[in-house]
Amino acid sequence: MFNDTLQDFDISGFQDDLVSWYKQNKRDLPWRENQDPYRVWVSEIMLQQTKVDTVIPYFYHFLEKFPTVYELAAADEQEVLKAWEGLGYYSRARNLQHAVREVVEQYDGEIPSTPEQLGSLKGVGPYTKGAILSIAFDQPEPAVDGNVMRVFSRVLKIEDDIAQARTKKQFEHYTRELISKEDPSSFNQAIMDLGATICTPKAPTCMLCPVNEYCRAFDAGIEEQLPVKSKAKKQKIVPYAALVIMNEAGQVAIEQRSEQGLLASLWQFPMIPLVEVGQDHMENWFRSQYGINITIGSKEGNVKHTFSHLKWNLDIYKAKTEHLTDGNNTLTFVNKEDLDKYPFPVSHQKIKNYL
């Protein structure tokens, strides 16, 4: 199926040097305290596209609030989102709770340990499946993430575009061949630690690398040129007016976002899409949408926020209304002190400063 890349590669020597290095140098991380599959699972979901240092405080708090699958399954979704607030990719939290509920109902609370059952859970893709199977259940399954592709693209001198799906398949194939069958958990985590601390995206410190003698890119002096990755396209800029609307009771208006799409089910200050609505028509548009009159003051400031695929440019306005509710009950008027009970995206947490 694949070429002869692994011909003449000293697999057992590579495994031994990598795993011994890991055992002496592994990072002390909270989810490495034990092999509890639930802890491993939660950590792997949080770590998707997210740095270790960012995850650590969330992990502690989340495990304290939801120590086992049972507490998480029983929790209110808003509570789970609140615990995820600021971490991003909020569908991870929703999918995790959905999957945990399935584990409680279908598997009597025991996290399944077969690739088929585990991989069928919401939010558990090829990487997370392999990570849980290897780390929690000691099974020799590949867990191919960005680290693995970077490390092996260098070690094996693979010059295919790692942004392509078929390239990832290649790495899964090679990792399956290379992974230690005696200690797959240490092997997979060793690659991650190596990628995070030595085989870094820029300026890898090859002189400190425990497996540099096996590294074909290092041998050829092209480690900085790998991996090859095609560029992402630029984000579109989307302008909005964000409104901090106070009523005469001193309450502020917020609303919950749709259950689907961007920042699903999170809360926000009402926003007017300035692509469709002219500056002079904001109050009219608001009345047509929400059924109440508001008086918009002058612009108070601006918040820019970059997502992976778009940029929000938010002009902040303060506004007043005489109403205590809106026409269709889309808005919720809350006391300032109660704002922190609701999960807000980071962009709208910044708007709280204008209160």
Place this chain on the structure above:
DNA sequence: AATACGGGGCA
């Protein structure tokens, strides 16, 4: 095969 989906840190 491409796109949607967050947010932070770093050169």
Place this chain on the structure above:
DNA sequence: TGCCCAGTATT
């Protein structure tokens, strides 16, 4: 700014 990060689901 642009790139990267312990990716997955949807189209």
